[in-house]
Amino acid sequence: MSTLDVIASVALILGALLSLIAGIAVVRFPDTMSRIHAATKPQVLGIMLLMLGVGLRLESPAVIGLLVLIVVLQFLTAPVAAHLTVRVAYRHSTIGQPTTKRPDGASKDELAILTVPRSGPESAAAQEIAATEHTSRESGEDRGPGQSSG
Amino acid sequence: MNVTLVVCGILFGVGAALAAVRLVLGPTQIDRAIALDVILAIVVGVIVLLAAVARSSTTLVIAVVISLLGFIASSGLAKLLPRDRR
Numbered sequence: 225m226s227t228l229d230v231i232a233s234v235a236l237i238l239g240a241l242l243s244l245i246a247g248i249a250v251v252r253f254p255d256t257m258s259r260i261h262a263a264t265k266p267q268v269l270g271i272m273l274l275m276l277g278v279g280l281r282l283e284s285p286a287v288i289g290l291l292v293l294i295v296v297l298q299f300l301t302a303p304v305a306a307h308l309t310v311r312v313a314y315r316h317s318t319i320g321q322p323t324t325k326r327p328d329g330a331s332k333d334e335l336a337i338l339t340v341p342r343s344g345p346e347s348a349a350a351q352e353i354a355a356t357e358h359t360s361r362e363s364g365e366d367r368g369p370g371q372s373s374g
Numbered sequence: 375m376n377v378t379l380v381v382c383g384i385l386f387g388v389g390a391a392l393a394a395v396r397l398v399l400g401p402t403q404i405d406r407a408i409a410l411d412v413i414l415a416i417v418v419g420v421i422v423l424l425a426a427v428a429r430s431s432t433t434l435v436i437a438v439v440i441s442l443l444g445f446i447a448s449s450g451l452a453k454l455l456p457r458d459r460r
Contacts, residue, residue, distance in 0.1 A: 225375070229375065232378075232426065233375065233377075233378040236378055236382050236423060237378060237381055237382055237385070239382075239419060240381070240382040240385035240389075240419060240423070241385055243385060243386055243389040243390075243412075243416045243419055244385045244386075244389040244392075246389060247388065247389030247391070247392030247393045247412060247416075248389075248392055250392065250393050250396045250408060250409055250412055251392045251393075251395050251396050256402065256404050256405060256408070259396070259405060259408050260408055263408045263409075263411050263412045264411075266389075266415045266416070266419070267411065267415045267444075270415060270419060271418060271419070271441070274418075274419050274422045274423065274426075275422065277422075278422050278425055278426040278434070281426040281427075281429065282425075282426070282429060282431055284431070286431075287431045287434065290431070290434050290435070290438070291434070293438060294418075294434070294437055294438050294441055297438065297441055297442060298441055301441070301444075302445075304445070304449070305411065305444070305445050305448040305449055305452075306448075308448065308449050308452035308453075309404060309407055309408065309448060309451075309452050311452065312404055312452045312455045316402070316404065
């Protein structure tokens with residue numbers, strides 16, 4: 225096992241570790257935004273480390289173009305896909321509301337550092353206001369400002 | 375390299391299993407889309423790992439295709455999800 229193989233092994237294991245971290249975080253984190261934040265880590269940094277490992281392991285210059293192509297594609301597409309997903313979450317008004325409870329039963333105030341409160345206190349009136357804002361924003365967005373519905 | 379294969383296999387397997395847990399439990403469809411993204415990234419990682427262990431570059435093309443497919447899948451889901459209101 226040469227030195228290059230050792231470096232390649234370390235890079236591969238680090239990339240796989242990022243996948244494990246993303247899996248743990250996707251299960252443990254309380255709301256959608258935190259999960260998206262964690263889920264994009266193996267898509268960019270993990271893939272980059274894995275490609276580094278493969279490139280060191282294969283030791284052929286012909287493969288480098290393919291590896292760089294994969295990394296560049298991930299760099300271009302992963303943020304765009306995450307942004308599209310976040311936009312859907314924003315329109316659903318799930319931001320700031322934990323969709324699952326933490327296993328240790330922490331209250332919402334303790335989770336405030338993980339979530340971004342958007343609609344203020346969780347009273348029924350605030351929820352209603354948020355819902356009306358949400359529907360008006362969504363109905364106005366798809367048609368654009370210039371074309372009003374008849 | 376066998377040690378690397380086993381360690382990476384365990385890490386990938388546990389990560390994919392946890393993402394599958396979120397895929398099944400996920401209270402909203404958005405969470406399921408996120409879990410699918412993670413699983414697709416892990417699939418790309420497994421293909422690349424096998425190419426690295428076997429010293430063969432033939433399967434790397436599949437990794438390109440799957441990474442593009444993941445983008446198409448998540449953007450398509452983002453386009454279709456607003457109609458499914460919950």
